Amino acid sequence: MLEDLLDVVKLRFNVNTAAENDKDDEKDEKAENKVEIPKDLAFKCPRCLNMIMTDELVKNLKVCPECGYHSRISSEERLNLTVDKGSFIEFDKDMVSRNPIGFPGYDQKQDELRKKTGLRDAVITGECKIRGIRCVIGIMDSRYMMASMGSVVGEKITRAFEYGAEHKLPVIMFTASGGARMQEGIVSLMQMAKTSGAVGKLAEAGQLYIAVMTDPTTGGVTASFASLGDIIIAEPKVVIGFAGRRVIEGTIKQRLPDDFQTAEFMLEHGFVDLIAERKTMRRTLAHILKLNGYKPAEEV
Amino acid sequence: MEMNNKLTPPEKLDLIRDKDRPTVRDYIPMIFDEFIELHGDRYYGDDRAIIGGLASIKGIAVTVIAEVKGRNLNENKESNFAMPHPEGYRKALRLAKQAEKFHRPVVCFIDTPGAFCGVEAENRGQGEAIARNIMEFMTLKTPVISIVLGEGGSGGALALGVCDKLAVLENSIYSVISPRGFASILWKDGGREREAASIMKITADDMLELGVAEEIISEPFGGAQNDPKETAKNISEFLLKTLKEKMAIDIDVLLNERYTKFRKIGEFEEL
Ligand SMILES: [Zn+2]
Numbered sequence: 076m077l078e079d080l081l082d083v084v085k086l087r088f089n090v091n092t093a094a095e096n097d098k099d100d101e102k103d104e105k106a107e108n109k110v111e112i113p114k115d116l117a118f119k120c121p122r123c124l125n126m127i128m129t130d131e132l133v134k135n136l137k138v139c140p141e142c143g144y145h146s147r148i149s150s151e152e153r154l155n156l157t158v159d160k161g162s163f164i165e166f167d168k169d170m171v172s173r174n175p176i177g178f179p180g181y182d183q184k185q186d187e188l189r190k191k192t193g194l195r196d197a198v199i200t201g202e203c204k205i206r207g208i209r210c211v212i213g214i215m216d217s218r219y220m221m222a223s224m225g226s227v228v229g230e231k232i233t234r235a236f237e238y239g240a241e242h243k244l245p246v247i248m249f250t251a252s253g254g255a256r257m258q259e260g261i262v263s264l265m266q267m268a269k270t271s272g273a274v275g276k277l278a279e280a281g282q283l284y285i286a287v288m289t290d291p292t293t294g295g296v297t298a299s300f301a302s303l304g305d306i307i308i309a310e311p312k313v314v315i316g317f318a319g320r321r322v323i324e325g326t327i328k329q330r331l332p333d334d335f336q337t338a339e340f341m342l343e344h345g346f347v348d349l350i351a352e353r354k355t356m357r358r359t360l361a362h363i364l365k366l367n368g369y370k371p372a373e374e375v
Numbered sequence: 376m377e378m379n380n381k382l383t384p385p386e387k388l389d390l391i392r393d394k395d396r397p398t399v400r401d402y403i404p405m406i407f408d409e410f411i412e413l414h415g416d417r418y419y420g421d422d423r424a425i426i427g428g429l430a431s432i433k434g435i436a437v438t439v440i441a442e443v444k445g446r447n448l449n450e451n452k453e454s455n456f457a458m459p460h461p462e463g464y465r466k467a468l469r470l471a472k473q474a475e476k477f478h479r480p481v482v483c484f485i486d487t488p489g490a491f492c493g494v495e496a497e498n499r500g501q502g503e504a505i506a507r508n509i510m511e512f513m514t515l516k517t518p519v520i521s522i523v524l525g526e527g528g529s530g531g532a533l534a535l536g537v538c539d540k541l542a543v544l545e546n547s548i549y550s551v552i553s554p555r556g557f558a559s560i561l562w563k564d565g566g567r568e569r570e571a572a573s574i575m576k577i578t579a580d581d582m583l584e585l586g587v588a589e590e591i592i593s594e595p596f597g598g599a600q601n602d603p604k605e606t607a608k609n610i611s612e613f614l615l616k617t618l619k620e621k622m623a624i625d626i627d628v629l630l631n632e633r634y635t636k637f638r639k640i641g642e643f644e645e646l
Contacts, residue, residue: 173642175585176576226641233638255529255551257561260576261587264551265640267530268537271506272513272634279514295551297502298490298530303510317502317530318492326493336497346500 106354107134109155110148120144122312122333136353138311145310145353147290149192150199150216153249157357158203158212165201167234172196172227176260184220184258192218196227197252200235202244206361207371211239215251217290224296225256229266232300236273240280245369247360249287250301254294267299274303283367285360288315288338288347302346306363309338309347310356316341384578385569387546388554391525395600397607399426399441399484399524400450405607406614407432410439415466419499422463424455424491425535427470430482432611435618438474440467440535441484444525457526458491461504464534468508471515480518480618483535488553490531505534512537513637514630518621522592522610523547539621539633541582542590542613544606546598548577549587586640590617 110133118127123142132139136156137146148156154163174181189195197219203212213235215222222228232248239246255263277284286304290313297317301307309315316336324331334340341347351359382390390396403410412428414421427440442459445451467483474481490501512519512535521538527549543549552560554572559565582588592609595602621629 167645169646170643171646173644175642176574178574226643230641230643257551257557259551259642261549261551261582261585262640262642264529264533265587265637267506267533268509268513268637269640271509272537272637275510275514276634295530298505299509300506302500302503302506316497317490317505318497322492323494323497331494335494344498344500346503 104160106136106156110137110152118146120146138353142312143352144312145290147217147251149218150194150214150249153214153289154199154203154212156353157214157247157249157360158205159207162204163201163212164203165199166238167200167231168195170195170227170231172225172259174258175226175262176258178258178260181258188219192216194219196225196231197222198228198231200231202238204372205247205357205364208361208364208369209244209372210364210369211235211242211244211246212249213246214249215289215296217251217253220256220258221253221291222251222296223253223256223263224266224270224299225259225263226266228252228256229263229269233266233269233273236270236277236284236300239282239284240273240276243280243282245283245285245364245367246277247285247287248300248304249289250292250296251289252292252294252296252301254296264295267295270300271303274300278305283364283369285363287351287356287360288341289313291315293317293319293336304348307346307348308351308356308359309341309349310353311338311350313338315347382546384548384572384575387548387578388569388572390546390598391548393598393600394446396525397599397603398444398446399486400443400446401603402484402524402607402610403430403439403441405604406611407437407439408434413470416462416469418465419462422455422460422466423453424457424459424487425463425467427466429479432614432618435615435622436479437618438470438479438481439484440470440481442487442532442535444486455491457487458489459487459531459534460491460493460496461499461501464490464504464508467535468511471512471519475515475517478517480520480622481515482614483519483521483538484524485521485527485532485535485549486524487528487531488526489528489556490534505530508534509537513634516626516630518618518624518629519633520614520617520621522613523549523588526553528553537633537637539629539636540590540617541588542592542617543579543582543588544592544599544610545579545594547579548572549582550575550577586636
């Protein structure tokens with residue numbers, strides 16, 4: 076009896092949210108138009124090793140249709156998939172790093188990457204709306220030095236949290252990183268303190284921080300702001316961990332299981348709140364923002 | 376300060392790995408009038424890579440939290456070569472929160488190659504444990520003073536390094552990753568460790584220059600191991616002076632200064 080009743084309630088709840096989402100999604104342009112079409116004809120999935128035809132991959136928002144691995148996408152694609160069209164106002168667009176320890180080749184490497192990616196460093200930050208709700212967003216981009224955190228990444232992320240605290244806005248961070256940026260030496264380590272301290276400022280201001288862990292979230296970023304979300308979401312099958320898998324395998328002299336340091340592993344061990352698919356991420360974020368009391372901004 | 380033993384970074388690397396270099400177990404009885412060790416993180420276990428407890432220095436009660444290098448193989452086995460697991464960082468946070476509650480300053484001794492990289496450490500959330508410490512220490516409402524005794528390696532060091540004043544022993548190093556790790560990641564050759572040490576900017580002088588540390592504690596000629604008592608005396612003097620200085624500051628001002636100290640580290644320009 077009670078179970079039947081629960082089922083009815085569940086059904087209604089699902090029907091209602093689904094209907095609402097469909098309505099909202101109609102206003103959106105087709106999600107698959109928001110990801111870039113790769114030049115290669117096929118994609119070899121690093122998880123299941125299947126070859127996926129490019130059009131199939133694009134249709135599936137660059138998620139492997141065989142195993143569900145959520146492959147890496149650019150910050151621009153992520154932005155298109157996540158925020159209301161035309162709502163993004165970028166912060167600190169022109170910030171570039173110096174070479175604090177004078178590491179040979181660092182400046183040239185960055186010049187090359189800037190040309191290749193059109194980015195100035197490994198994160199974009201700004202203010203946006205998601206289904207009308209104002210928020211601060213940061214998106215790390217693994218194409219730029221595996222989104223390692225140096226002075227620019229640290230400063231932009233810190234400023235984004237401080238902006239959220241000052242303007243009473245929630246902050247959403249899409250994390251991806253190989254860790255601290257070795258080329259900046261100890262200065263990169265200190266960015267962990269800066270960013271984590273800034274998360275504290277947002278908390279003091281009573282605002283929500285949602286971390287969305289994408290492939291790969293590791294090292295000093297896992298050991299700082301990425302792990303400090305009030306709510307931590309992960310994309311399916313992505314790598315999340317502190318130490319590198321190969322470092323650990325080298326120490327214990329044996330192969331680790333395939334699911335070690337995955338989103339699912341982190342969920343099972345209690346370090347992730349939920350796993351959400353890319354195609355539902357926007358509505359998941361909007362839903363969480365709403366349930367935390369954030370309302371769509373008045374149409375002006 | 377008299378710098379009577381200017382060594383190159385690779386020479387410092389050798390010195391801090393010298394088996395006779397004093398560890399925190401040597402220093403504690405020489406620096407503090409008393410020490411009562413407190414164990415456990417209250418969630419999982421008691422990590423021997425980090426010890427903590429109540430202590431007093433010239434009558435000032437403090438909480439001590441320290442990474443422990445062993446003086447021999449047995450001690451190193453027990454303390455896992457000073458590479459903490461998550462429960463070590465969680466014990467540190469528990470004791471820091473306790474210190475806050477009873478208005479005791481916290482004194483942290485850093486001496487670690489880094490947080491432990493292993494299956495169990497990942498299972499129990501090594502990243503989360505370090506992140507939590509960094510964030511919580513930033514707003515801990517009591518003075519925090521940290522000292523690098525030998526090796527300050529990566530996030531494993533920073534987890535005890537968010538403080539109002541960081542001092543580094545003259546020959547100690549502080550780095551984003553061990554020089555060997557740096558060489559193996561950037562040059563795919565861990566053997567170029569000494570070369571890495573030379574360019575990474577990891578010495579006490581570098582820390583002052585980069586705004587990471589505020590003070591250098593001098594070591595006797597030939598390094599701390601040549602006269603542990605003298606080194607302990609230098610550490611004590613620094614601690615007493617700094618405790619008095621920081622305890623006199625209004626806590627809101629102190630927290631603001633702590634945030635700003637880290638906030639301003641970063642080298643970038645806006646075009
Ligand atoms: Zn796959």
